[in-house]
Amino acid sequence: MSLSRALRYSVIQRPRFLAELKDFIRFPTVSAQPKFAVDMRRCAAWLASDLRRSGLKGARVIANGEHPLVYASWRHAPRRPTVLIYGHYDVQPPEPLHEWITPPFEPTVRGRDLYGRGACDDKGQMFAHVKALECYLRTRGRLPVNVVCLFEGAEEIGSKNLSSILQKHRSSFAADVAILSDMRIPAPNRPAIDYAVRGSLAVELEVRGPGHDLHSGEFGGAVHNPLQALAEILSKLHDERGRIAIPGFYRRVRVATTRERDYLKRVGPTDKAILEETKARGGWGEHGYTLFERTTLRPALTINGLVGGYQGPGGKGVIPAAASAKLSFRLVPDQDPHEVDRLFRAQIERITPPTVRSIVRSTAAARPAVVSLKHPAIRAAAVACRKGFGSEPVFLRSGGTIPVVDAFQKVLGIPTVIMGFALPNSRIHAPNERLHLPNFYNGIDTGIWFMTALAATQRHSRKPEISRSFSRNVVP
Amino acid sequence: MSLSRALRYSVIQRPRFLAELKDFIRFPTVSAQPKFAVDMRRCAAWLASDLRRSGLKGARVIANGEHPLVYASWRHAPRRPTVLIYGHYDVQPPEPLHEWITPPFEPTVRGRDLYGRGACDDKGQMFAHVKALECYLRTRGRLPVNVVCLFEGAEEIGSKNLSSILQKHRSSFAADVAILSDMRIPAPNRPAIDYAVRGSLAVELEVRGPGHDLHSGEFGGAVHNPLQALAEILSKLHDERGRIAIPGFYRRVRVATTRERDYLKRVGPTDKAILEETKARGGWGEHGYTLFERTTLRPALTINGLVGGYQGPGGKGVIPAAASAKLSFRLVPDQDPHEVDRLFRAQIERITPPTVRSIVRSTAAARPAVVSLKHPAIRAAAVACRKGFGSEPVFLRSGGTIPVVDAFQKVLGIPTVIMGFALPNSRIHAPNERLHLPNFYNGIDTGIWFMTALAATQRHSRKPEISRSFSRNVVP
Numbered sequence: 001m002s003l004s005r006a007l008r009y010s011v012i013q014r015p016r017f018l019a020e021l022k023d024f025i026r027f028p029t030v031s032a033q034p035k036f037a038v039d040m041r042r043c044a045a046w047l048a049s050d051l052r053r054s055g056l057k058g059a060r061v062i063a064n065g066e067h068p069l070v071y072a073s074w075r076h077a078p079r080r081p082t083v084l085i086y087g088h089y090d091v092q093p094p095e096p097l098h099e100w101i102t103p104p105f106e107p108t109v110r111g112r113d114l115y116g117r118g119a120c121d122d123k124g125q126m127f128a129h130v131k132a133l134e135c136y137l138r139t140r141g142r143l144p145v146n147v148v149c150l151f152e153g154a155e156e157i158g159s160k161n162l163s164s165i166l167q168k169h170r171s172s173f174a175a176d177v178a179i180l181s182d183m184r185i186p187a188p189n190r191p192a193i194d195y196a197v198r199g200s201l202a203v204e205l206e207v208r209g210p211g212h213d214l215h216s217g218e219f220g221g222a223v224h225n226p227l228q229a230l231a232e233i234l235s236k237l238h239d240e241r242g243r244i245a246i247p248g249f250y251r252r253v254r255v256a257t258t259r260e261r262d263y264l265k266r267v268g269p270t271d272k273a274i275l276e277e278t279k280a281r282g283g284w285g286e287h288g289y290t291l292f293e294r295t296t297l298r299p300a301l302t303i304n305g306l307v308g309g310y311q312g313p314g315g316k317g318v319i320p321a322a323a324s325a326k327l328s329f330r331l332v333p334d335q336d337p338h339e340v341d342r343l344f345r346a347q348i349e350r351i352t353p354p355t356v357r358s359i360v361r362s363t364a365a366a367r368p369a370v371v372s373l374k375h376p377a378i379r380a381a382a383v384a385c386r387k388g389f390g391s392e393p394v395f396l397r398s399g400g401t402i403p404v405v406d407a408f409q410k411v412l413g414i415p416t417v418i419m420g421f422a423l424p425n426s427r428i429h430a431p432n433e434r435l436h437l438p439n440f441y442n443g444i445d446t447g448i449w450f451m452t453a454l455a456a457t458q459r460h461s462r463k464p465e466i467s468r469s470f471s472r473n474v475v476p
Numbered sequence: 477m478s479l480s481r482a483l484r485y486s487v488i489q490r491p492r493f494l495a496e497l498k499d500f501i502r503f504p505t506v507s508a509q510p511k512f513a514v515d516m517r518r519c520a521a522w523l524a525s526d527l528r529r530s531g532l533k534g535a536r537v538i539a540n541g542e543h544p545l546v547y548a549s550w551r552h553a554p555r556r557p558t559v560l561i562y563g564h565y566d567v568q569p570p571e572p573l574h575e576w577i578t579p580p581f582e583p584t585v586r587g588r589d590l591y592g593r594g595a596c597d598d599k600g601q602m603f604a605h606v607k608a609l610e611c612y613l614r615t616r617g618r619l620p621v622n623v624v625c626l627f628e629g630a631e632e633i634g635s636k637n638l639s640s641i642l643q644k645h646r647s648s649f650a651a652d653v654a655i656l657s658d659m660r661i662p663a664p665n666r667p668a669i670d671y672a673v674r675g676s677l678a679v680e681l682e683v684r685g686p687g688h689d690l691h692s693g694e695f696g697g698a699v700h701n702p703l704q705a706l707a708e709i710l711s712k713l714h715d716e717r718g719r720i721a722i723p724g725f726y727r728r729v730r731v732a733t734t735r736e737r738d739y740l741k742r743v744g745p746t747d748k749a750i751l752e753e754t755k756a757r758g759g760w761g762e763h764g765y766t767l768f769e770r771t772t773l774r775p776a777l778t779i780n781g782l783v784g785g786y787q788g789p790g791g792k793g794v795i796p797a798a799a800s801a802k803l804s805f806r807l808v809p810d811q812d813p814h815e816v817d818r819l820f821r822a823q824i825e826r827i828t829p830p831t832v833r834s835i836v837r838s839t840a841a842a843r844p845a846v847v848s849l850k851h852p853a854i855r856a857a858a859v860a861c862r863k864g865f866g867s868e869p870v871f872l873r874s875g876g877t878i879p880v881v882d883a884f885q886k887v888l889g890i891p892t893v894i895m896g897f898a899l900p901n902s903r904i905h906a907p908n909e910r911l912h913l914p915n916f917y918n919g920i921d922t923g924i925w926f927m928t929a930l931a932a933t934q935r936h937s938r939k940p941e942i943s944r945s946f947s948r949n950v951v952p
Binding site: 031032033034092093095099156157158184198200202209210211212213214215216217218219220221222223224225227228230231232234235236238274278279280281282283284285286291292294295298299300301302303304305306307308309310311312313314315316317318319320323325326328330354355356357363364398399400401427428429430431432 | 507508509510568569571632633634660674676678685686687688689690691692693694695696697698699700701703704706707708710711712714750754755756757758759760761762767768770771774775776777778779780781782783784785786787788789790791792793794795796799801802804806830831832833839840874875876877903904905906907908
């Protein structure tokens with residue numbers, strides 16, 4: 001009864017929900033760029049006030065070093081499980097700006113899509129859960145389960161302070177399971193639940209050569225150019241079979257079962273679909289695996305940016321004193337980012353030519369994670385997806401990294417259920433990021449259904465549910 | 477008599493000459509960056525007016541497509557030779573700005589050096605000749621030789637329109653020899669004359685991969701990252717012996733004589749001196765040649781800049797749709813930049829992986845040049861250096877490129893004498909560019925002496941004096 005009222009309210013309020021989401025996206029919450037610090041604080045305050053208006057009276061902003069987080073809780077169902085709803089209101093830098101059809105922080109609806117930085121990642125997806133809470137609280141005055149909300153502002157820069165605040169306020173965050181929506185589903189009518197995420201290790205590799213910038217006419221041909229040395233070093237980090245050429249790198253990579261590989265081949269995107277989506281000229285990477293496997297079951301090393309020399313219009317005859325690359329690893333169970341960090345540094349030392357010097361700075365690290373499909377919250381999520389989207393969900397591995405999944409496991413001892421409302425063409429992290437609005441509305445309903453289905457399960461044990469042997473035996 | 481008055485005037489006026497040079501440097505004449513176009517025009521007008529004040533009444537600004545040039549002439553000595561004094565008032569981009577101790581366009585004297593962008597390259601050096609003209613004209617009312625002044629504003633971007641304006645106004649520019657001062661000498665008491673310059677070919681290499689930027693979590697490991705492909709391509713452009721790995725590239729490179737190599741070893745900087753100056757950890761480049769030879773007798777290929785992916789603070793999980801490199805070749809006789817351009821494009825096509833696409837854009841080209849040491853103007857320059865600096869000049873090859881040397885030869889049929897007032901530590905093209913002020917004052921006197929010594933020679937023939945076989949037989 002209360003469920004149908006909440007669902008009806010959800011449909012009626014759609015125009016207002018969309019208007020509020022646009023307000024949310026207008027805040028330029030780029031966590032990586034210090035100039036947006038004030039906008040981060042304003043956005044956090046706005047979000048806390050929205051939660052309070054929805055009925056979560058204690059919602060508040062908590063300072064957390066770099067960027068504040070927004071916290072709220074509702075614990076009035078003593079015999080029901082507690083779910084921690086996680087999301088992040090910070091976004092990726094919007095550059096390159098000239099490629100946006102409409103400005104990144106002026107959300108615009110075109111067709112059935114809402115365009116803007118953060119429309120999908122993660123403002124739009126987390127806001128679906130925020131509005132699901134409102135639908136229940138405004139129509140019924142209560143929730144079917146206990147809820148803790150945690151919306152952070154530093155996900156895109158590695159959630160560095162999150163673990164310590166979880167540790168410090170462990171009882172405030174206590175829950176049986178976490179849920180987050182920050183992923184892509186294969187199609188609008190094909191919901192999905194992610195049972196694994198890749199870990200990550202972000203590093204900056206700087207190569208230093210001469211003591212100062214040199215004229216390339218005067219010295220070209222006699223001095224090892226750091227740009228040249230950087231290109232040489234980077235080109236040696238993969239072998240001719242597309243594998244990462246760092247001794248020991250693959251040692252802890254768990255070998256996937258034939259059963260899981262077969263399942264993923266059946267439900268995951270085909271090579272053809274990935275090539276069509278990316279408009280790449282052909283596949284690339286580790287031989288012997290499908291493209292989807294290369295982005296989920298297997299680790300990867302990507303150059304995210306190069307900096308060095310003259311980048312303005314025209315040319316400049318310069319040999320710069322230094323050049324650097326931003327790199328990120330994606331790691332799979334049972335790789336450990338700290339061990340990979342050591343292996344990487346040792347290899348860089350080995351392959352750096354004696355004519356230059358290399359400096360490695362590690363900027364973020366998160367372990368990979370995999371969750372048991374037998375967990376009651378996974379079952380509840382499956383019901384919610386079926387009801388919210390009108391079709392059976394598939395179970396997938398994600399290629400991305402969600403550092404909080406690691407933190408929730410390590411600090412709170414709880415597994416995380418990941419279900420998303422983004423699409424393959426949502427342009428996450430890229431210009432013209434967009435949210436398919438039917439997914440947003442289905443997402444709100446999925447949120448409502450998730451709490452309802454979770455309430456029907458018994459109170460969960462606090463026992464960690466992340467199973468390292470999952471992939472061997474629980475593929476559905 | 478008139479000579480000694482000019483030299484005395486030169487000493488007395490030093491404080492004003494320095495003040496005027498500072499005014500000249502204050503114009504931010506960065507020809508590569510369109511936003512400075514107005515400053516370019518203002519600077520050209522200032523320079524023309526300075527020449528008129530000095531006594532060159534017809535000095536004027538001539539529009540020349542991109543940036544105007546400044547022209548003046550004095551032709552009242554019918555039986556004397558005519559010298560074309562060339563210089564450029566445009567400068568290299570000052571970036572990276574944060575490395576400047578004092579701002580690039582706020583010229584500042586520290587010790588005996590004047591700091592500022594263009595202090596050496598080329599404002600300070602060309603201004604020495606401008607002031608030498610003034611010393612003669614103000615004390616004597618006439619010059620010992622005929623003079624044409626040509627000060628352009630597009631040298632740092634390849635002097636693209638210069639050839640056509642020379643062609644169009646060939647009679648206005650008619651001269652027996654050109655002189656330019658835009659080079660480094662080994663030490664303040666060791667003047668030098670350059671008898672060869674390297675040619676150049678500047679290209680931009682763009683690598684395109686996916687149709688749009690991708691999330692490196694979602695696609696890392698399955699799509700060929702243009703940054704990765706660019707690093708791979710760049711690392712293949714040199715072989716393990718430091719040679720440029722482009723088939724046919726060395727075919728036209730003239731083999732230097734043992735005699736010339738011995739002479740250059742004796743007068744040119746040693747490997748040790750070059751390493752000390754650049755603060756590089758060791759030499760690099762083509763095996764079998766000294767570092768000085770690698771920068772003068774031998775061609776080079778330098779990466780001047782890399783652009784691609786995220787370059788802001790922090791990280792960004794992105795696979796960019798494209799990445800590019802700015803590259804420049806330095807060429808030696810008898811290489812032809814247009815042939816090298818074809819060879820480079822063919823090689824890029826061969827080594828570009830099928831997973832990406834390469835696009836090559838050529839942005840500037842100039843042929844290498846070498847001049848006969850027997851030319852009377854070279855002899856006059858040697859006298860002038862000895863008198864101006866108080867010691868014998870050495871004859872060197874320059875590693876840099878001066879496209880006008882090619883244009884003067886091709887269009888006006890005249891050779892160019894190159895003598896400079898910059899030093900090895902002048903930081904040309906780099907932050908904290910500086911001019912050693914004693915060199916500036918000696919440079920003015922050298923300019924005065926050059927005109928005097930040239931007047932003593934007979935009127936030169938217009939016959940081209942650049943000898944392709946020079947290096948075989950005229951090393952002093």
